[in-house]
Amino acid sequence: MSKKDYYELLGISKGAAEDDIKKAYRKMAMKYHPDRNPDDKAAEEKFKEISQAYEVLSNKEKKAAYDQYGHDAFSGGGNGGFGFDQGFSSAADFTDIFNDIFGGGFGQGKRGAKARASGVRGSDLRYDLKITLEEAFKGINAPIRYSTNVKCKGCNGSGSEGATKPVQCNTCGGVGRVRSQQGFFTIERTCHICNGEGELIQNKCKKCGGHGRTREEVNISVTVPKGIEDGYSIRVNGKGEAGVRGGGNGDLYAYISIAPHKFFTRKGADIYCKVPVRMILATLGGEIKVPTINGTHAKIKVPAGTQTGDKLRLKEKGMPHMNSTNRTGDMYIQVNVETPVNLTDKQKELLKKFEDECNNNSSPQCESFFKKVKSFWSDIRSN
Ligand SMILES: [Zn+2]
Ligand SMILES: [Zn+2]
Known part of the structure; x- marks a missing residue:
């Protein structure tokens, strides 16, 4: 590794303040970062040099040693040397130092400039969908309408008018976050210049004002499968809020609530129906007609001596099973024997x-x- 003067490398004078060292390094490192200069050996070498300079000058002990002994301080094994001639050899090693200072995010697989360019996913949305028990029985395509942020048609989500491209935010160097030192703590916060986007739009799209999204009313149809139960949700892929800068859309979740029914209550796939039965009929036995969830009716035999509270079963007149195409629940008639009133x-x-x-x-x-x-x-x- 080179033996160039560390202060010279960073373009600062000896005795520069901590903040100035950091600022100088930030500027240089941004310029020569390997991610910015793919396949540029000279830039990579420069990045290594300035990173090593910063690594020393940002550390109190190392800086003091360097100030006193120069490069000899790190020659390793030499008298008075500190022996921390670090084994850094690749630019990738220095990328870690770089990330430490700037809040991470440079380099592949990490949050930051590159990930940022691929955008932020839109939020998921919740839609409360009220349906009737009959609709749950048959299954429906429910048309729904809601407003959300959708990709701007004027700029196709880029936020820029015409063919202009956004430029990197200088304040955060495109990372979207800045760090500052407060006593012992390093505070990381969202860059207020670019609002964490890492980019600044020079020529804002007139339709969306540079946001890349516009608020629109969305009309879609949600497929509710037959047999659905109260409280279940149906995911509609990609129908949530649009992503930012090319990020994926969120999803829409339709939460099903089934309105109470006039006659029927439901337990899983079974349906219960309270039916008043004349006292004489319950005594002697007979047949009654009851409504069914399919909108028609069924006849059911009432045995002689039927009591209030007795349950009569109508096989397979209930709801479809939610996870089975050919199974159907039963319907239970809960008998309520009616005592005669208003007698002559x-x-x-x-x-x-x-x-x-x-x-x-x-x-x-x-x-x-x-x-x-x-x-x-x-x-x-x-x-
Ligand atoms: Zn736009
Ligand atoms: Zn910024």
């Missing part, structure tokens, strides 16, 4: 006659319940 005198008369004909077998539940109550009372008395 004749009806009352008939029911009294009916009651006279009844025996203990007609109402076994009442019979057994009151037997239990009796024994409960006698137990209390005997205690």
Whole structure:
């Protein structure tokens, strides 16, 4: 490695302040960074030289040694030498020093100028999509409308008018972040000149004002599969906010909420329906007609002696299973036996006659319940 004077290399005078050393290095390093000068051996050599100079001058101990002994301070093994003639040999080694100072981001695979050029991905969006249970049963294509930032058609997202190209931000050197020293801490913050974009647009697109995006209303159709359940979300690829400077679009997530139904409640793929049944029909048995989720109806047999709370099953009259194309849930009729009201005198008369004909077998539940109550009372008395 060269033995050029470190101060000369950075274009500063001996005794320059810490900040001036940093500033000088920043300027030179930006100019000669290998990423900026691909396949340029001379630039790479220069980058190594200035980085080594900075490596020494930015370190208090090394700087003091250098100031006193010059290059001999680092000759290694020499008297008075510090022996830190570093093994740096490639520009890549110095890129780490460079990144340390500038907040990283130069060089491949790292955040920064190169990654920045490929843009920032747009945000994902959430859309609350209310559907009916019938729609969840059939599946639908739901048209939705929302406004978001889309790629500007005037500049195709570049932010620049016509063919003009953005220029690198000098303040942050295209990295988008700047660092400053405060006591022991190094504070890294977004460059306020370019707002972290690393580039400045010289000739702003008139349509978007240089943002590369415009706020537009978007109309799309969301495919809701049959059998979808409340609370699920459907991802629509690339329909979120547009990226910045060529970054990918975010996605749109349609969150499904299913409105309560007049008749039906749902548990997974099964549907429940509370149906009032006439007392006489529930007593003697018969058939009733019930609505079904497909918009038609079904007939179901009510066995003699059906009670309130009994469940009658209609096979495969429920919802499609969400993850299975050919399975369907069942429908359950929850019986609610209706006690007759608004009776005429004749009806009352008939029911009294009916009651006279009844025996203990007609109402076994009442019979057994009151037997239990009796024994409960006698137990209390005997205690
Ligand atoms: Zn534009
Ligand atoms: Zn900047």
